[in-house]
Amino acid sequence: MSGAALSTRRLDKRFGSLVVASDINLVIPQGVRYALIGPNGAGKTTLINLITGMLRPDAGKIILGDADITAFRPDARVKRGLVRTFQINALFPHLNALEAVTLAVCERRGVSGRWWRPLPAYGEAVEEAYAILGSLKLDADCCRLTRELAYGQQRLLEIALALATRPKVLLLDEPAAGVPREESAELFAAIAGLSKDITVLFIEHDMDIVFRFASRIIVMVGGRILLEGTPQEIAADARVREVYLGGEAP
Amino acid sequence: MAITSRAAFDPKHYLQARTQWHPIEYAFWAATLLPFILFPNHLVLASQIAITALFALSLDLILGYAGIVSLGHAAFFGLGAYTAGILSKHGWTDPLIGLLAGCAVAGLAGYATSFIIARFRHLPLIMITMGLGFLLLEAANSAEWLTGGSDGLQGVRKGRLFATIPFDLYGYTAYAYSLVVLFVVFLAVRRLINSPFGLSLRGIRENSVRMPAIGAPSRAHIRKVYTISASVAGIAGAVLTQTTATVSLGVLDFQRSAEIVIILVLGGAGRLYGGLVGAIIFMVARDQFSGIAPQYWYFWIGALLVAVVMLLPNGILGGLAQLGARWRGGSS
Secondary structure (H helix, E strand, C coil): CCCEEEEEEEEEEEECCEEEEEEEEEEEECCCEEEEECCCCCCHHHHHHHHHCCCCCCEEEEEECCEECCCCCHHHHHHCCEEECCCCCCCCCCCEHHHHHHHHHHHHHCCCCCCCCCHHHCHHHHHHHHHHHHHCCCHHHCCCEHHHCCHHHHHHHHHHHHHHCCCCEEEEECCCCCCCHHHHHHHHHHHHCCCCCCEEEEECCCHHHHHHHCCEEEEEECCEEEEEECHHHHHHCHHHHHHCCCCCCC | CCCCCCCCCCHHHHHHHHHCCCHHHHHHHHHCCHHHHHCHHHHHHHHHHHHHHHHHHHHHHHHHHCCCCCCCCHHHHHHHHHHHHHHHHCCCCCHHHHHHHHHHHHHHHHHHHHHHHCCCCHHHHHHHHHHHHHHHHHHHHHCHHHHCHHHCECCCCCCEECCCEECCCCCHHHHHHHHHHHHHHHHHHHHHHCCHHHHHHHHHHHCCCHHHHCCCCHHHHHHHHHHHHHHHHHHHHHHHHHHHCCECHHHHCHHHHHHHHHHHHHHCCCCCCHHHHHHHHHHHHHHHHHHHCCCCHHHHHHHHHHHHHHHCCCHHHHHHHHHHHHHHHHHC
16 A cells, blocks of 8 residues: 555564464554554564564564565664564663664764774764753753663653664653653654654553644554554554453343 | 763764773783883793784674673684685695685684574573584594594694794794784774674673664674684684684583683773783683693683673773773762
């Protein structure tokens, strides 16, 4: 489908007899904020793993823009603008925040393999990294080691690393996992403030947040997509209420 | 590190300040000249230390910076040593040619094996590096026509530096040569670890799973650093051959691979100077302890290793850095 930032066709994945993704067809237009919801074990993270190449699908296709990327390695997908963050912090504990983001910027600029000139010689990359940290209000702590940052700041650094790659499509796996509720709204405000050129799909359990920040919602159950629609449609759907939103079975 | 004024913070200057030469570094390199004056009778030992330090530096690149543990690094040291030896036997006695050839052969072997190395981590990686080390040792053992097998390579000739300066019995030339090679390679390695590539290596060490998610081709980085590390190890091996005019299977021995890991861990891995300090301590300790009890000197190395790892998990330099930080924290 042309015009879509990201789409999947009939994605299937099973672990032995366990079906974790079945017949996943997605069409995600550019610039939209999508939420991916579903009960635990619905296959949400698996879907992100499949899309980003951390897992290989048994069948089906993944299309980014116009290109079939199904066979691409994860780092090649990132280079094409398909980027993710992790539910559990996957950071660089003994790099400081500035170094970590500079690392990602250098990688995108194609200078990560240069070994002759010192890092400060790549001033633009360093400045860019610092600006990204600033946009997420991490600049004041940019010289502290990642492992010494507050947990909420580490969640922001996850996003900063993703932004450093200049994503076209950003997949956020529970970006506010483990963050106190007051702070998670702040974190999502930062996500909502991202450029509209970036298509965002996020997994989130807090329905208030989902309905506040998503313009469309995908509901997954048992490795399948149950429903896709606007927040109003999702909220009104009886099946969704039954399987996920905690409504009593009729 | 505290930033007093946010507005004045310049990330470029901050990184630049971190790559600048520390006064202690100047002092360290100045001190490497002391043996010429203070211990003129121990210059042979001093050159052995410089060669070991160079070998440790090569291991630090992969172990300390990229987190690739190898128990077979003597393979590259040995390749460099045999290459230089075989060349000199056949008339190519110019040390610099031997040096470059040893570097090239070890580097090629490093590049060839890096495709396997880059696919594994942790225990499997240690087993593979060990296995490759054994393969090469036994290959050299059986290829008597080339290496002399267990008798060692016969007919290694001492060259003259720049076709004029001979290697003397007291080790003046040997130490000067080893030290200059060590220093030049050190400068290159220092540049490397302060470069974007050096940062990529630390990224791999810190979280190899995250690297692909920021678009980093980790395996390509690992192949590259492994090749560079093997080349440096080859240089160290070549210098050993050239300064001692002997090559035996010992250069490929498992014990050499294990010792260099011990040296790096003693000194502090991932700290650039760790291997250098470790080499000094280890080699001097070996010299002293083996004087006391030639058969049991490894007992003391064992005690030293256990004590350092228990008390200073980041090695001697790591411990010193911690002390320094505490002292600065306490005095301010």
